[in-house]
Amino acid sequence: MSILLPTASGETRIYVPRSESVTYAADLPLRSRVVFSAAHVVADPLRTAADAPAAVDWDATLAFRRHLWAHGLGVAEAMDTAQRGMGLDWTGAAELIRRSAAEARSVAGRIACGVGTDQLTGPAATLDEVVAAYEEQLAVVEETGAQSVLMASRALAAVAKGPEDYLEVYGRLLRQAAEPVILHWLGPMFDPALAGYWGSDDLDSATATFLDVIAAHPDKVDGVKISLLDAGREVELRRRLPKGVRCYTGDDFNYPELIEGDEQGFSHALLGAFDPLAPLASAAVSALDTGDTAGFRRILDPTVELSRHLFQAPTRFYKTGVVLLAWLAGHQSHFTMVGGLQSARSLPHLARAYELADRIGLFPDPGLAEARMRGLLAVHGVDA
Template sequence: MTLSLRLPAAGGLETYQLIGTPVAQGTYEPARSRLAFAAAHVVADPLGDNAPGAPAVIDWEHTLEFRRHLWSLGLSVAEAMDTAQRGMGLDWAATQELIRRSSAEAPDGRIAVGVGTDQLAPGNHSLETVIAAYEEQLAVAEEVGAQPILMASRALCAAASSPDDYRKVYDRLLAQSSRPVILHWLGSMFDPALTGYWGSESLDTAADVVVDLIAENTAKVDGIKVSVLDAAKEVALRNRLPIDVRLYTGDDFNYPELIRGDDQRYSDALLGIFAAIAPAAAAALKALDDGELTRYEEIFAPTVPLARHIFAAPTYYYKSGIAFLAWLNGHQPGFTMVGGLQTGRSLPHLAETFRLADQAGVLTDPSLAVSRFRQLLAVNGVDA
């Protein structure tokens, strides 16, 4: 049966007929040829006071069930990252509980957790205060036995006056970690407060700082996640890393080519978009394992327009698209987010997200998705 609905378009409504074929569902073993983390979102409790600025109230049942879904597809989980609304609604108390609950359920070696400084109040802080905040969060990762991801810190960016200040902070933290960490470079398009991270607004100059830091701490660095949405810059950095240090792509625009790699190296994955396209990501990685490069491209290619739309400027609202697709696909009962962030994207933007998700084959139950989008239209006063 052909499904259709009326969707917002050019200031009015148009009939959209679904054309996509959902990617086959199933369970997968972790990919053999690449490490692949999906940065997962959190599901808000619809009965909680999740107003802007209020402490996060989380629907733990659906939040954890979504992580089980990702693990069943062979993906690992990057927990408590910016996708989970760190610094945009998820407070430190809720973050700690999230890390502990997820780590308790994670298969061995299938979780890494964000370690940052977001428990600090906005304002100026000394480097020692920043280090102490990182140490507090690192202790939680150590306690639960999860791999730490040293997240880019707004407080550090504000406190640092030179690359040497970044080196001071990271050298101290790397010396304390009991296991190799994943470093984290988040571009200003994801968070304007991180402009000039590593001590320079020039990506090339910042890359020099990163390469020197890693070269002097190779035994303590598993890899670095890079989210600057510039494939050429990522490849240039990747080729400069020690051969046993991974580059985890965080490029939600160019991930198929970066994960596939070239005749020198490839990128592993630590991506928010993988939470939205998880079945497609799992199927594409299996094809890559099996040497089926044409199939790999066929699966991933239609997901790229969706990813570029979800992560369109202002990019930091991409989290709304991740939660929206989780709702359409039945992974949460309502389209609500901590901090009220479901309002971060307009109805026309969400309508285009729906179209592109259909065309990418990631609406796993098209009938449910149509029903839920009609509910969204009705709530917004649209008679479709």
């Protein structure tokens, strides 16, 4: 049976969905790579945006995290995939961190949580205010027993006058961190407010400052997450990290080659793309655990076209496609997002995401995915 999908040109074309599901098996636990999925939140469509904390369906949100842990992935919590700064405020994020960390303890799941400064609702007047905001969030995460991810700060980007300010802020935070943290470098394609992070728009200069922060506190840095969508730059930086400091790729365009690595090393993973791709990511890394690099690439390479589509410019709206796929896959009962972000992508974009996901066998129940896609098209006036 076929379905009519709208295209970017304003026309429709026929697509024939797959009729049978695909099973991806993995031998758990995963051993050769540390793999985190940055996880989305499930909105409660019966609550309003004015509700505090954010209108989150906690049961469905935690159920999705159990799905990720069941596939052997760690959960990167309260990151940008969870709409931090795009619908989820600090009050909601703190609640999410506490609930998810408790759930992780109950199932022995790996979890790392985002530490930022988003409780600062206006531009920070001083570096001390930025540090204090980071410290408040760091305390919340450490109290739960979760690992901390020091996220890039819009407030710091706004107030910092140069590299020395980044060295001061991160130095103060790393000295007091109870356990080694993950440092997160999020590029402006994900958040335009982070342009010039580490004190320069020149990426070579910014990289030098980033490495200076790590070199001054290597015992307090578990690893770094790089989200610049530049594979060559990530490899170069990876080779310059101190011994024992991991590189977690955040490159949703080039992750298979970066995770596979080369003769000089490899990247672990902390990826928003692995939210929808968890079963395939798990199976692929399981193959890598046995030395089957060809099998790893055979599973993961076909997912790249979908990931690049989800993360196409404006990249910060990738969450819309991620939540669409969770709905189509049956992980939640609706396609509603915190802050109404389901409207951030066009119908042709969403239709293409459905097609690419169906082609790689992402949906456990292809019939359900097709029926839900037809319903979405009908709401938009498309007779599929």
